[in-house]
Amino acid sequence: MQDKARIPENGCSVDRVVGADRPRRRCRPGRAAEEAVGGTCASWPSEAPLPCASLSRQRAREGDLPLLTGHDVVVTGASSGIGRQIVIVLAEAGARVMAVARREAALAELARTVRPPAPPLILVAADVVRPDGISALREAMEAEAFQPDLLVNVAGTFGPIALVGDVEPESWVEAVETNLLSVFRMCAEIVPRMRSQGRGIILNATSAASLDIQAGNSAYGTSKAAVNHFTRQLALELESSGVVADVFHPGDVRTEMFEDIRAAAAVAGDAGAGYRDWVALMDETGGDPLDEAAELVLRVAMSPDPPNGRFLWIDGGITAPRATW
Numbered sequence: 001m002q003d004k005a006r007i008p009e010n011g012c013s014v015d016r017v018v019g020a021d022r023p024r025r026r027c028r029p030g031r032a033a034e035e036a037v038g039g040t041c042a043s044w045p046s047e048a049p050l051p052c053a054s055l056s057r058q059r060a061r062e063g064d065l066p067l068l069t070g071h072d073v074v075v076t077g078a079s080s081g082i083g084r085q086i087v088i089v090l091a092e093a094g095a096r097v098m099a100v101a102r103r104e105a106a107l108a109e110l111a112r113t114v115r116p117p118a119p120p121l122i123l124v125a126a127d128v129v130r131p132d133g134i135s136a137l138r139e140a141m142e143a144e145a146f147q148p149d150l151l152v153n154v155a156g157t158f159g160p161i162a163l164v165g166d167v168e169p170e171s172w173v174e175a176v177e178t179n180l181l182s183v184f185r186m187c188a189e190i191v192p193r194m195r196s197q198g199r200g201i202i203l204n205a206t207s208a209a210s211l212d213i214q215a216g217n218s219a220y221g222t223s224k225a226a227v228n229h230f231t232r233q234l235a236l237e238l239e240s241s242g243v244v245a246d247v248f249h250p251g252d253v254r255t256e257m258f259e260d261i262r263a264a265a266a267v268a269g270d271a272g273a274g275y276r277d278w279v280a281l282m283d284e285t286g287g288d289p290l291d292e293a294a295e296l297v298l299r300v301a302m303s304p305d306p307p308n309g310r311f312l313w314i315d316g317g318i319t320a321p322r323a324t325w
């Protein structure tokens with residue numbers, strides 16, 4: 001992260017962190033990423049490499065590189081899956097993390113998982129679709145003198161798999177509300193704080209599915225396409241403010257959401273065929289590692305010059321990066 005970045009202060013020059021020692025994993029065979037990004041997997045096409053998160057993380061564990069010490073980070077969707085892992089990685093890297101989700105017990109379990117020297121988590125049990133959830137977050141930020149310089153919006157749901165004429169309307173609306181309104185409400189609360197600080201990074205979880213059309217996927221696909229558009233809009237408004245906003249595809253990962261998709265696709269008839277194939281692929285390959293999205297977030301957080309308005313991809317994922325905008 002820009003001004004507060006501690007990397008140079010701890011004897012690790014930016015060149016060293018950003019430079020060529022970053023391990024470049026080859027894409028798995030048979031995928032199109034090599035065409036898309038010129039021979040190696042990259043976080044996003046045609047950009048300078050991000051810092052090497054995994055090497056730096058290792059050094060942080062060894063105690064000589066407190067990467068994100070002094071940084072305040074908010075992560076939604078913290079109670080399970082990808083968001084939970086992002087919380088663990090950022091806290092291990094020294095950030096003070098506010099972990100937000102509705103399930104209190106799962107947050108408490110997460111707090112027990114993250115151990116010193118990681119700073120204690122600040123837990124906020126809140127529904128980030130609702131104004132009262134945002135009020136609870138605001139109160140927690142004020143009580144903790146929290147100055148967020150990284151916001152990772154991960155909260156999401158898959159919703160129904162059904163053709164538009166067959167779908168239960170309230171479940172469609174709920175999915176779009178969860179995925180889009182949560183991002184909007186969080187940004188509306190946090191952007192003014194970041195602007196007044198003159199620095200900040202916002203990373204919104206999207207999906208490669210936002211770039212495709214597939215029968216039965218109108219709720220999730222539409223909601224994530226809207227997150228993309230909202231984020232581009234926000235990025236434009238933030239230009240030259242010191243604050244940036246991007247979306248990221250976190251990989252194809254076997255989480256609670258994956259189990260929801262498996263269950264929904266199984267009973268969706270023809271509309272579920274595409275997702276039944278995807279579930280089979282995930283079972284066959286094991287899916288992408290949970291850690292990759294967290295590594296991507298950490299790399300962006302460590303970057304002295306984070307991108308703005310971009311669609312970011314994990315390294316080496318099952319779904320290859322492709323040109324977006």
Ligand SMILES: NC(=O)c1ccc[n+]([C@@H]2O[C@H](COP(=O)([O-])OP(=O)(O)OC[C@H]3O[C@@H](n4cnc5c(N)ncnc54)[C@H](OP(=O)(O)O)[C@@H]3O)[C@@H](O)[C@H]2O)c1
Pocket residue numbers: 076077078079080081082083100101102103104106126127128129153154155156157178182205206207208249250251252253254255256257258
């Ligand atoms: N898994 C994949 O393959 C994949 C692929 C592409 C994109 N993604 C995206 O990555 C993100 C995380 O997915 P995941 O697979 O980790 O899913 P997950 O395990 O089901 O986690 C979803 C998280 O969102 C939280 N959440 C949902 N509604 C919320 C609300 N109204 N307020 C606060 N928190 C809420 C849930 O917590 P509570 O229930 O405790 O509130 C949970 O922590 C999602 O945005 C998803 O669309 C996932």
